[in-house]
Amino acid sequence: MTTIKEVADLAGVSIATVSRFLNNPDLVSNKTRQKVEKVITQTKFVPSTSAKSLRSGKTGLIIVVIPRIGDAFYDGIIQSISKQAKTKGYNILVKEALFSSFELDDYLAMINSKQADGIILCVSLPQKVRDAIKSYHGTPIVMACEANDDFPLPNVRIDNFLAAKEATDYLIQLGHQRIAYISGYDNSSADKQREAGFSQAMMEAGLSEKKLIIRGGSTLEDARTATEELLKSPIKPTASFCGNDEMAIGVLHELKANNIQVPDDMSVIGFDNIRYAEMTTPTLTTISQPNRDIGTLTMDILSEIIDGLDKSNHTEVLAHKLIIRQSTSTPRVS
Amino acid sequence: MTTIKEVADLAGVSIATVSRFLNNPDLVSNKTRQKVEKVITQTKFVPSTSAKSLRSGKTGLIIVVIPRIGDAFYDGIIQSISKQAKTKGYNILVKEALFSSFELDDYLAMINSKQADGIILCVSLPQKVRDAIKSYHGTPIVMACEANDDFPLPNVRIDNFLAAKEATDYLIQLGHQRIAYISGYDNSSADKQREAGFSQAMMEAGLSEKKLIIRGGSTLEDARTATEELLKSPIKPTASFCGNDEMAIGVLHELKANNIQVPDDMSVIGFDNIRYAEMTTPTLTTISQPNRDIGTLTMDILSEIIDGLDKSNHTEVLAHKLIIRQSTSTPRVS
DNA sequence: CCAAGCTATTGAACCTTTTGGATAAAAAAA
């Protein structure tokens, strides 16, 4: 591993000059510039990340935390964050916070150890973590798609409450009365908001008695048990609204396995509009989040905070959209 | 940001002792241990990552490069790598190498700058990168699911050639003669192997004239143009074999949009057995890769290399499996 | 009671880079 010192020696200059060549090339004369450049290319010198960031206090890195690698929803977000990050000179790395495999200590280390210049959270912080970092503030954080109310962090998202209410209103307007809400990721504030929006819509329609809330999750297994519960419920829902598309697709699959026709016997609505939502049979009615815009904006705000602007409590709410496809219809008259 | 010096001062000990408390607690007496512990918890001290790794030459980090966040196939791999990494004391971060957004310089920086203790590549290295690092060797690398032959790196994978040949043989055995191969990710050596296996099977069956090779990709858009090409081909295939499930699902969707019945008018086989493969209509025949085993083994080997063992050219080939579902059948007699 | 052997702690060197102040060399002004 070549060091800056070796490069300096080989080029016959001081290490300060090499460093300048790397960071402020215009401050070094043409002649030396060439000498240094030659040595650097032939030694394949790359400055040590740790030394660089120890000295400068900058890592050039943004860590994005998502609940699960391979969840189609985060595709667009990551891509737009990545793109925007590049224009600001940052590199992004993704951390999976799957099923509490990412623990308190991991969070604290990430936040307090200057491992990155900024953090984008696409997950809600577990209670324990919130408690632990309540007063203190290390690495700047912005939340995307999520938000927590007891410990506010700047965030960019849609109005999950309103979106869920609209979706539920749509089902009600179609004539459904007995409707189930099947939740998504545990521990997601967005999911809680969605559930609240659902309940609100049911209440306003005077259907509170006929609502059913089922704990879903994010795997096929979760969908299976949720569907089971859905089908054996005495309320006999004619429609179900899922906390995310992943869950909705699982439910669709399970309903088919149980010979329940969608939408005739059961309408299904998802949330997120992932790319698979239009590839199911029937295609999935869902709510679309402007994920690329969320990503771009999140990165912009994070970058401003890193540059010293105070954006605490800053909240940006973008527009969602109900996408009507084939999985919803008026309930079959029985 | 508290530093080790501040902790030392507050606890009335030297920084060496604090460091020892952190890394070799058994070398420090009970009394001092308590003093230091108290100060650390109340100052919320977390050692600086960069200082630590600058001095020790270790980062405790493994970077995993995958083609795309949100590709369901990498789910299991990342989870198993993560789990195994944890037992070895490493933390993993994921880098998306999407569509050449991750360039030569990014690769070189990652490999040469000691940013991580090891790298797991779930993508093939672009030619330019291979050329650039041919002789030199920085951070240890192991490939998972992929391999490149001109510049061999230790790798863990299935026999993609054989798997593809088997899948094709299966179609032939069902009675298909005019078969298309629709490729997956560009630049994937695994995909090239699959195509070769397909061609071999067709040749051995004397069907080389009746084969069709279409450049697919990894997005719905790619699937759309590939399906278009598939349908207007003079060869009129009765079966198509896709380089990955993502593509196969897209093709399934496009065929449906064109009113082509699967499997009656067209059999479809995918590759990877992602979780959505059993949720499509019809469910997807595909080849399953033992992705969790691949992940675990890859991490084991990487860890050994980091510890100094020589595993260059080490190749581990695990068993794949053809999973027959509803998307394949004998061709309709016409 | 003293030499020898432990144990717990410390001081200082070191890892690699950035950067501000000092210096030398070159160019411009007097």
Add this chain to the structure above:
DNA sequence: TTTTTTTATCCAAAAGGTTCAATAGCTTGG
């Protein structure tokens, strides 16, 4: 030519840890 200004380079001090060799304080054995 001498003085001033500008430009290019260098020296050395950080940055926050780890670790080795040295030291101080105790205990043990003879």
